[in-house]
Amino acid sequence: MNAHSAPAGAPADVRLPPEVRRARWAVSLVFLLNGASFCAILPRYPELVEALGLSKTAFGLAVGIGPIGGLLAGLFAARLMRRFGSARVAVLTQIFASSAHLLVYTSGSWWWLAGSLVLAQAADAITDIAMNAHGMRVERRYRRSIMNSYHGWWSLGAVAGGLIGAACAQLGVPLWIQGITGLVVFGALAAAALRFLLPGHDATERTPVAGPSAASAAEVPGSVPSGFRIAGMSLRALSLVIALGMVLVFAGSTEDAGSTWGALFMVSTFDSTPFVAGMAFVALQGAQTIGRFTGDAVVDRLGDRTTARLGALIAAAGMSLALLVPTPLTAVIGFAAAGWGVATLFPAAYRAADDLPGVPHGVGITVVGWFARLGFFLTPPLVGALADALTLRYALWMMPLYFLGILIFSGVLSTRSKQPGATVP
Incomplete structure (x- = not known):
């Protein structure tokens, strides 16, 4: 039995050592800071524009x-x-x-803004993957699902x-002051979290697979020959990973609609x-938190x-109401x-991808x-072009299409609960 794992069927969290509990809180802190x-920048977008x-x-x-970064x-x-x-x-x-975010706050031109966002997104992409990977390590020690709470x-x-951004916008706090304060506070808290994260190799908590691995197992009738591999994956495994990725394409596009366009929609549609403009994004993230x-x-x-x-059906109904009957209240509800x-889509897709055999x-x-x-x-330039051609209200009808994409690709997700570390059917 893995020394870091509780016995199968043991009550959740009963035998967890203190360092594992601390690691969970440290990972949660990194997620919160991220x-x-x-x-905090998003409610200031109208000022930058x-x-x-x-x-x-x-x-x-x-x-x-x-x-692109x-x-x-x-x-x-x-x-x-x-x-x-x-x-x-992570x-x-x-x-x-956080350092790159300061550059966004102090943008003096379109090129400066675009370049700052490239640097910020480059760092964020690596942070995102690394903190989810470390979160999976802690989840395996807990032997139950806790990934959704991280994303919470x-x-x-x-x-x-x-x-914070909406309040600073309302109070007229200069952008550069908000940026410097964010760098100092968020950077210091991130550095403090490092000492409480799990030590050792990232594969420590993985259960060894008896016999030949999925990557080198003998061929079975109807399977894809092992010679057909990309990045160490069979074509079937690659297709499953791509399908999981498409779920997040549409989930990410939905989040972008709130983060990039929420405040601008409230300002341009309702003045x-x-x-109040910042409440569109806060509503999306608040409901997502719950x-x-x-x-x-x-x-x-x-x-x-x-x-x-x-979730896709509820999201489609809510946004359709907001766009068909546009008021500040229906917009916040949508x-x-x-x-x-x-x-739940980001945690579900990350967990499934990390557990895929082969x-x-x-x-x-x-x-x-x-x-x-x-x-x-892909979606911000498309929505922006449609907004200039039609109005932002009509451009945001892209969102029901995102929910349709989620319905189509969600078939790759698991149909039942499972212990962390179990493979996806």
């Missing part, structure tokens, strides 16, 4: 270029984790991200950051005050697949429905995270 640091004199197309293009940097996440460990990588890149802390941080903190129990009962499909609807350690979670960045890259 959400708060960037999301006005100060730089940008059209919605130009602004959407700048925001869309940012994830994430798409490129994310490819190196697995290599960095193998060399330095997920704990160090913390150091989070500190770098991210959403809580995003809500806190959104409220809202800066604080969905994530309650998500482990829901998923244990319904399974990831059914939870994802029900964004909240969208946030709740996609709440996928090298760190590769599945890296590829799925890379696909999530693809959604952040």
Whole structure:
């Protein structure tokens, strides 16, 4: 029996040593900081757009270029984790991200804004993959699902950051002061979390597979020959990882609709005050926070697949109401429905990718995270162009299409609950 694992069927958390509990809180802190640091910027986007004199197309293009940094940097996440460990990588890149966020606050031109977002997204992509990988280590020690709670802390941080940004916008706090304060506070807390994360190799908690591994097992009738492999994965495993990635393309696009366009939608459609404008994003992240903190129990009962499909239907209904009957109240309700609807998708996809048989350690979670960045890259320029051609209200009808994509690709998610570390059927 693995020395770090409780006996099968043992009561949850009964025999967990203190360092494992501390590690869970440290990982949760990194998730919270990751959400708060960037999301504090979002309510200030209307000020940046006005100060730089940008059209919605130009602004959407700048925001869309940012994830290019994430798409490129994310490819190196697995290599960095193998060399330095997920704990160090997650913390150091989070500190770098907070530094890049200061550059976003002080943007003086379109090129400056776009370049700052590229650097910020590059650091964030690696942080995202590394903190999820370390979270999976802790989850395996707990021997029960806790991934949704991590993402709940991210959403809580995003809500806190959104409220901070909205309050600073309302009070007229200079952007550069907010940026410097964020760098000092968020950077110091991230550095403090490092000493409480788990030591050792990232594969420590994985249960060894008896006999030939999935990667080298003998051929079985109807299987794909082992010679057909990409990045150490069979074509079947690669197709499953891509399908999981597509779930996050649409989930990420939904989150982007709230983060990039929520405040601008409230201002352009209802002429809202800066604080009220920030409530669209806060509503999305607030509902997502509730969905994530309650998500482990829901998923244990319904399974990831059914939870994802029900969430997509609720999100589609809420946003359709907001766009058909546009008022500040229906807009907040619609964004909240969208946030709740996609709440469990990131944890579900990361867990499934990390547990796929025949996928090298760190590769599945890296590829799925890379696909999530693809959604952040593609949708802002598209929505921005549609907003300039039609109005932002009509451009946001893209969101029901995102929910349709979730319904289509959610079939790859698990239909039942399972112990962490179990393989996906």
